[in-house]
Amino acid sequence: MLTSILTKALYTLISFFVILNYSLLLLGTMARVRAKVQGRIGQPVWQPYIDIIKNNARRSGVTHGIMFYLGPVFRLAGGLGTYFFIPVIFGSKIFANFSFSGDVLLVMYFIFFGQLGMALGAGESGHPYSPIGVARGLAQMTAFELPFSLAVIAVAAQYGSFSITEIVAAQQGGWQNWVAFTNPFAMAAGMLAFLGMSMNNPFSIVIAPQEIPIGPPTEMHSSFLGMLQTNRAIFNGAKMVLFMNLFFGGAAHPNIFIALGIMIMKTFLIYLYVVFVGVSFPRFRTEQSIRFFLGVPTLLGLIAVIQQMI
């Protein structure tokens, strides 16, 4: 029993370590891809590491109260929570994390949880732009959660399961079995929601620096910011893995390294898709993005659900 717990813990740590580094490097790489479109070279791929070290190495910090501390902690907990309940590689013990039969629901909860924690922390910072950003963030999140949930429900309905592992298992056997092809409406709704979830353009209104200086984390600094950045990497990784699992057949191969390679390729492409849209568009205002999510993506999600219902 103890050994199994310890092994599990060890495996999770390995998995966490891999995803953290991968996500950080992915962030750095994507910054370079974005830079390429902008006609420049861009930051070094390892820049996110230095930034995090730098932020943690800041000597002073200002606190605004207990919730201000807890904000980043909740956020990180949200990120970790999201990640820890997603099986990264199908069939692998090491990367199975704590997946269980109802994990889709838990993951959806955790996606929300981090945001709420952040909202509490930011709200206490006293800076007027933080609550504005929080309000925007929550409003937008509510909006994109709708098509996302519909997509998830459609997928769950399709396979009759709320377990990610089972959903992935059902998609094995070739790309034609992926949800993306078996249930394209759900995939479309989900991927559109993913744009909002990743807070890239055109849905970056929450942290829009031109309008409200960086939004909720305006007052976050030093190690608070370091924590948020770490979370950003993990959360990003978690989300991409989730979407890979839900819609693109997950990553599965008897050889763990090949499986990791598949995972990296797929998540890279998923992220590239976000960046692809991101650099091409300005951002929506809050009510525009709400209107957007409640429009076509929701419709697509509904179609997907209805399709499954019939």
Added chain:
Amino acid sequence: MSLKDIIAPFSVWKRALEKPYTNRKPIETRPGADRYRGFHQNAIDQCIGCGTCEEICQNNAIDLVPLEGKTSSHGDSGLRPKIDYGRCCWCALCVDICPTGSLGMSNEYIWITTDPEDFRFIPGGESKPWDDRAEGYRRAEGYDLLEAERVEMPMLSFEESQKSFIEMVQGYSKEQAMEEADRCVACGICIATCPAHMDVPAYIEAIRNDDMGEGLKIVYNANPLPASCGRVCSHACEYVCAMKHKGEAISIRWLKRYIIDQIYLGDYKEILKSADESNGKKIAVIGSGPGGLSAAYYLRLLGYEITVFDANEKAGGMLRYGIPEYRLPYEQVDKDVEYIRQLGVTINQDLKIGVDRDFKSLYDEYDAIFFSTGLKDPYGLEIAGEDLPGVQSGLDILDEVTKGKTPDIGKSVVVVGGGNVAMDAARTSRRYGAEVTILYRRREVDMPADEEEIHESQGEGCKLVTQAIPLRVEKGDSTRLKLFFGMAEMVDQGEGQRPKPVLIEGSEEVIECDSVITAIGQEADYSFIPEEIGKNLVFNRGMVQINEFRQTGDSKIFAGGDIANRKRDAISAIADGHSAAKGIDIYLTNFKEK
């Protein structure tokens, strides 16, 4: 909104396939443009420290500071601009205005420091990496903030001028004077070089302001003979003028003349300060040349009673008797002299000390004596035949002309010498219709005469033969005389020495002429000073030794002018007179009682 609106934005990805705009090594690969206004450079030896850059800098960024290894000299203040990069705005107006063109800008633009005090430096004086940079901002051809050429002075044409004694230089009109005065950058470099240290920029400014009264005041502060000086001054100032580095110097002399020409003698009294109440002390001034008159003027202002003794019929000395009328009309000398006379200076004419009046009696009667008797005795040629009739001295000719006599020069004249007297004699002879040849031992560049005198004499048709050494004079056949002369070659005397003419053996030539006029210099005559007083004075190569207050070995006697000053020009004599006046004043107020 159409489908295009959704698809078109993705066209930005086209750029991802192209080469990035980024320059990876901008610092190394992007030097400033050839014209870039970067950090300053200064050709430190070309710079004269005139401070025009400081003047134009609107940011007060430039200081003039002494630089090690640079000392003040004539035409160089010894200061160099120090630029504060805590002020500079890199407008390069300093570069544009720099009269010497020494200031420039390199195309270097990176200077980082942690200490803000670093940002002050003397370009060229402190070694900087960009000192030798060829690229950088320079004033463009076709754009200039200063005028390099002087306003042309209206002059009689040579055809016209050689016919009469009418003054050749006609003087500036108001517009011309204003325009010329406008060229001045008011640096004040000339002040040190002017023997009288006249405040040149100030009176030029008065011209710009069209305030002649102010101008006259400034001029009289240092020069009581401006009408004469404004015409015949040797203008040492113009040789050091900052603008001369750019082109032509400001016509300082003509501008001074302009001021004087604008004011009638009758108005002088209202403008200039009047003499102090008489303080009862009496001073004798011997010689009414520029030195004597200057001393008389300044002493009179201080309240001394002045008596001037002069051997000639009219006052003015060499100004009147040594300079022909076409250069300095007599009424201008009269104007200067008359004002001094009006101040209450007594001038005794036709009274020769040593002949008509005993020097000793003056010595006893007066509280102090200033003498400035000038150089009157011409040097002889020291060659065979110089006693023949028709060989005369230039000074004598000029003297005769002044006195209204027609000189006996005949149809053709040879003038020997290269100084102003030689030129004057030659040109005067031209005016009497003679063919004139000037012989000079050295090269044209060595001639001590003023440039314009040489130029004008040639313009008026005097023939100049340089490197010619007179050998002997003989009685002529068709003409009165024959002058034999040999050609000389210039032999280098080493660094710092001027080359010496050496006769080329067997190069004898001959000119037939009616007169030979010698003008190779003069010497002083001290015979009027009695032995008992004379023994106190120190003489050095024919000159009286004086201290900075122009005091001679005898504390009561002061001297100045050509007899004491190697510069031998009117303005130096005036300066001597001024200094002597100061010296006499100090002497009489401090030392008389004991």
Added chain:
Amino acid sequence: MSDNMNDMDQIQLFNDQGRLLNAGLPDEEKALFCDAAPQVDAPYRGIWEKFLNWARSESLWILGFGTGCGAIELRPLMTSRYDMYQYGVQPRPTPRQAGLFIIGGYASVKTMKRIVRSYEQMQGPKFVLGLGSCTVNGGMYWDSYNTINRLDHYIPVDVYIAGCMPRPEALLAGINELKKLIKEGKGENANKYAENFEWYKRNQKKIIKDWNMPDYNW
């Protein structure tokens, strides 16, 4: 550091407990402002601090506050021609997260107040880059009634860059110099500010008469 102290108005800055009095503020607003003076934070020692300094120097976040004309040359630097991101430098919209403050030349009194505020909001170690003549000795506006002459009187400055304006390349060179300083452990001006807080505060109060500001706190 002591020049001009004698002619300073002797405003009382601290009370007996060493808390700031926020002199110059109306009473009802004093509570809105923090009354604690900044503290000196001692650096770690040895290789660890060196490592941290390396990280600090390779990740410089500029405060996005264009205080003067200098901001105009920051744009090319930020964008693709010069691309400062490749040197680990990027703009940051809030002073809390920024570590490098680029003072773009002249600072009017009104801006100076915001500069001080923003500087104090930044978290140490923080660095200041002074651009152009104006920050050194007043520059072009040396005789203006509304611009300060010497920036180092009001906040400590790490690196000065000559020029008006310094080109992006010069700015980059300045940033490189700053990186070098940080790596050498010389980027301790935040502590200098805390140590000489009283002196700086007096200087600031001398020119900034209207001390009221939007209510953030440090």
Added chain:
Amino acid sequence: MVKEKENSKFPPLVDGKSQYDLTSGKYLRVWQGPQHPGITGNMSLELTICGDEIIDCKTHVGYLHRGFEKLMERRKYIQCFPVVCRICVPEPDFNEYLFAACTEELAGIQIPERAEWIRTLNLEMARLTSFLMWIGGQAGSFGMGTIGQWTVTLRDYMLDLFEELTGGRIYHMYMLPGGVRADFPPGWINKLLDTLKTVEKTLDDVELAMMHNAVFKMRAKGLGIITPDMVDKYGITGPNARAAGVARDIRKDSPYLVYDKLDFEIVTGTKSDAYGRCEVRIKEMYQSIDLIRQIVEKMPKEGPFFTKLPNVLHWRIPAGHTYKRAECTRGEYGFYVQSDGSDKPRRTYVRGPSYTHAVALMEHLAIRTNIADTAGLMVSLHTYPPEIER
């Protein structure tokens, strides 16, 4: 500004101000700027918001006040020449031109023809350069950083040209009273034409990606509408007015320099919202490129470019006063110079178009827009704070 709706949920506006009790505590008051990336330059907006809606806006300027007009009172005319270009940092050339033109008019100086052509060329380049920076700002203010990354680089290419011609990147200090400071360097014209080609090509890309962008359209259309009747009320000039269909362009109306010899039409739009203003400005950029090409073709190839001035160290200008204006990127830029016969101007007044655009007009337009749009609105008015407070 949205036209007053009949059934508006808001109380009416009086004198451009909403009738709220702003102190009631129901509203959030936030500051944008001066330390704020969404603000063009160093100025600030004090916004009172109700939700995301702005119900009151107050512009605060003066962060860049250097007292130029006072400083020029104590500087000689030539010393004012390096000073004036600093008045408007992103677009200094118009200051130089106008100050030089005023001085020349007062002093009665006629500059050589070629200098006029060079000046026109310079001003058009400045226009293009300034617009290139603006367009990046406009896209960036709505969150599309890509465009800004490109165009600021293009602007830098233009600055390279300026650097080679004038010796300075930002502050050119090129047009001084009497003409210009230097002729073209060898080969410069070809470089200019090459750069124009690059700019034109990239501008096509920018137009495609920005003006045909669904999200950009959604954001910019209907934002900050200027109606023709507001134009005179608020002293609106330049593209802001032209986008509203008011065909006023000083280059055409009262031609200065050599604009009467150039062939161009006034660009007008139909609706002056943020999008309409963008359209007009982009058209003007193309127009500017065309004008530069025309100038290069038509200008005299040789000749003097500078008239001799009196000695600038003591240059006095006869008493008098004049006003000169030029069409800069943002509208009417003007200099009023009064001389009292001394060597320093008695009074110089700088009329920057941003003065009215950024203060009175901005305060009016901002009301009832979304807080997210303030930056976009502000950039779409194309204001540069340094010319407001000077």
Added chain:
Amino acid sequence: MTEFNELSRQFQISDLKEQRADLHFFHASKEHAVAVLTSLKEKYGYTHLVFFTVVDHLEKNEFHLTYMLHNYEKHHDMGVVVKIARENVQMESIHHLWPAAATYQQEIREMYGVEFPGSPGLYENFALEGWEDIPPMRRDFDTKEYSDKTYYPRPGRESHDPREYMKENLYPGEAETW
């Protein structure tokens, strides 16, 4: 100038001066200035307020308020100059004619101390903040002196006048001008 002639029948205006064919200046009395401006705007098509500023004539103890109007039909500028005494200056506001004028008036109040009763936001800060001296654009305010006193220029600078320096070095004891 038909406008001027017609207006001069009604109002106290004088000193018409043609600077250029498209720019005229004239003086208006303080009492009639706003009426003149209103007529120019309403009747003569001078609808554009180009700028409004003040010129300080300290030696005459006058402020010259200068209104510049532009007629877009004729492309003509009209500068209206109003002379008012420098003490306790008040002028009628024109913000009802052009809302944008309030900004000009706010700035003039701050920079010259001219009051415009009724102008919105008149007493708010424009460019300055916490200013305690006399209004800075007045000619009796010396900006250099203020700057030296307030902002401590960096010490350690010293400059030499070439003429003085050369005198010290080349002819220290010689006679100077008295």
